[in-house]
Amino acid sequence: MGWSDTEARACLKRLFAAALAAADPLTALPRHLPDPPCQGRTIVVGVGKAAAKMALAVERAWPEVPLTGLVIAPHGADVPDPPASRRIALRFGSHPLPDAAGAAAAAELLALLRGLSARDLVLFLVSGGGSALSTLPAPGLTLDDLLAVNRELLRSGAPIQEMNCIRKHLSAFSGGRLAAAAHPARVVTLAISDVPGDDPAVIASGPTVPDPTSFAEARALVAHYRMRLPEAAIRHLAAAEEESPKPGDPRLATGELRMIATPMLSLRAMAEAARAEGLAPLILGDALEGEARELGRVLAGIARGVAAHGTPLSRPAVLLSGGETTVTLPPDAMAGGGGRSMEGLLGLALTLEGAPGIWALMADTDGIDGKSDAAGAIATPDTLARARAAGLDPRAKLAAHDSYAVFQAVGDLVVTGPTLTNVNDVRAVLVV
Known part of the structure; x- marks a missing residue:
């Protein structure tokens, strides 16, 4: 029949x-949480389309743990029944094209990580969409520059890995820079993968993991796809003054990754x-x-x-x-x-x-x-x-x-x- x-x-x-x-953070995340520190602070930060729900999962799983932190989600992507008293602040940004609200939130998030000690725990919640939501221009660039770059990336037809190579080399946030800012605190990343092969360096442009790509690779991709980038972005890629943290960087040595949904x-x-x-x-x-x-x-x-x-x-x-x-x-x-x-x-x-x-x-x-x-x-x-x-x-x-x-x-x-x-x-x- x-x-x-x-x-x-x-x-x-x-x-x-x-x-x-299978990908719901409320059920997938709690079993991957580390033990909270006996001494020191617990700071929860995050970016991505799942950020609001991931933060809610942490708050529910750790009702008695003192928490501070901030996550960045897409505009309108709050959880249906948020906690009456949030310990993890929620900020919003735009996707797929970034906006000023997301850039301001990314700067606020990085500020929370300054001055930490080795006794502190940073829990980083990351999911797809985080690259746009946490777009923070590298020194010498403006948000308008990165908006123009993102439009060109989306038009290019380049796979996500190649788009993120370029993004990382124009960013003050991604490509391991978040983990470097949190050093010497312990950083545990809980990730929901949206990328082929579940490469953590590609998810939201890998803010807490080493970046194996280089300025030279980014320039080659721009040329290959004949991208029309702003002059400031072209100059920044050519100058190649501050590379992203690479494998073996001691600032990322205490990092740990746990993949919660793929x-x-x-x-x-x-x-x-x-x-x-x-x-x-x-x-x-x-x-x-x-x-x-x-x-x-x-x-x-x-x-x-x-x-x-x-x-x-x-x-x-x-x-x-x-x-x-x-x-x-x-x-x-x-x-x-x-x-x-x-x-x-x-x-x-x-x-x-x-x-x-x-x-x-x-x-x-x-x-x-x-x-x-x-x-x-x-x-x-x-x-x-x-x-x-x-x-x-x-x-x-x-x-x-x-x-x-x-x-x-x-x-x-x-x-x-x-x-x-x-x-x-x-x-x-x-x-x-």
Whole structure:
């Protein structure tokens, strides 16, 4: 007996819910907390899309521990029921483009770390989005300079690792500089990964870990992608006066990293939920990259192989993947609605062209795909037919980077609101 459209949609939403639950800081963080210091202070600082919820998890887990601190979250990303008396202050900044509020908060955060002793504990809570939220210009640069840099980075199509190499060398906050400021205190970093390979040097541009990249690498990337940076940024990269802390730097010797949630952990939770649904899951990987629409086409091809030949596994099955794709815009082009997930999903739908028995969900675990109000969307065998009946040309919308308009018109958006966590994009392609 075949699956109905309603059953397939509900199944995909349950798998997405399982991914989010596995990355919820309220459940994932407490078991990774270190023992608080017997003597000395405990200072809790943090940046990222999950910062508010991570801070709440610490406050709940340590009700009797004297705490001070400050975390920076995106505007509007407060927890639904904050504590009546906050011990960890909450500040807000902008993402993906930084703002003055975030820069001021980053300076305030660094000020809390000055003058600490070896008896003190700094608990650093970090998650994706922290680079933009804690944008603090290096000496000689302005926030307007870094705003122009970030716009160019987002247009370039460069992977996150390469974007962060450039950011670190224009920053007074990232690339190990936070841990250096806290020296000689013990620094324990609790991280939620949103990057391929879970590299802590890439998550929020690695404020507490050594930076293996260099000014020379940053300059080479600017040239490779033909980025049009402000003159002040070009001069700063050329001068290369103060390198970021490198591996072996004694100021970072007492640091410790604990990864509390990752893309793979969420994909494994989705696979477990899929088995409970009677599906055979296959995790294709947690670090799939490349152009979003092209990845959608590849996933469509694999799904066709499952449907037609039972390869690489037999129906009913679900193909699971994670990672951060890119959407490359031509110079001076403006994108329509939607982001990586919806663009990839529309690429998949156009490749399948109504193939029966295949549904897919692609969404960002932070609840915001691109600049839209949706986490992502669901594609069904009749998504394209319904879009065309509504007067839309899906192929033209993909060319205009306006996938949101297609899925909004047919009622296939997945709307969660900000989830206050972030383990990057997840994708589930259901073949029944």
